[in-house]
Amino acid sequence: MERVLWYLLAGARGGPNRCRILRALRERPRNANRLAEDLDLDYTTVRHHLDLLVEHDLVEDAGDGYGTVYLLADRVDEDWATVEDVIERVN
Template sequence: MEKALWYLFVASRGGANRVRIVRRLRDRPRNANELAEALDVDYNTITHHLDMLKDHDVVEPSDHDYGKLYFLTDRFERHAETFEEIAAEVDAE
């Protein structure tokens, strides 16, 4: 999981936006539209990042199709300390 986190947030384009998404989801579950509005990022960009985060087991969607909420996974939460370390590096850039 740690390698995946470094890749998602540092080694690939869009890492800073993915950090922002995870931080918002830590506050509470949200849908893609809420994230797009809160972060002032295009909806399609948000869905792309959510797909990447889902593929790497960082987020999981609810079962509903319309207004689908995204949650942080338990696996990701076990690596929260690593995420904070990575996020601090991304913030410093």
């Protein structure tokens, strides 16, 4: 998992926004629209980052369509210390 985190959070331009999304989802699950509002990001930007995080099994989605709620995958939640370590090193 650490390798995937480094790739998604440090190895790409969108890393800082993905860090913010992961931290927000750690607080509580949300849909893409709520994340966009809470993080003051464009909805399509948030959807792009969520799609990548889901594709790499860091985030899971529940529900369908516009109301889909996103939450941290169990493995991310269980190993949050590693996620924070990578985020701190990136920032």
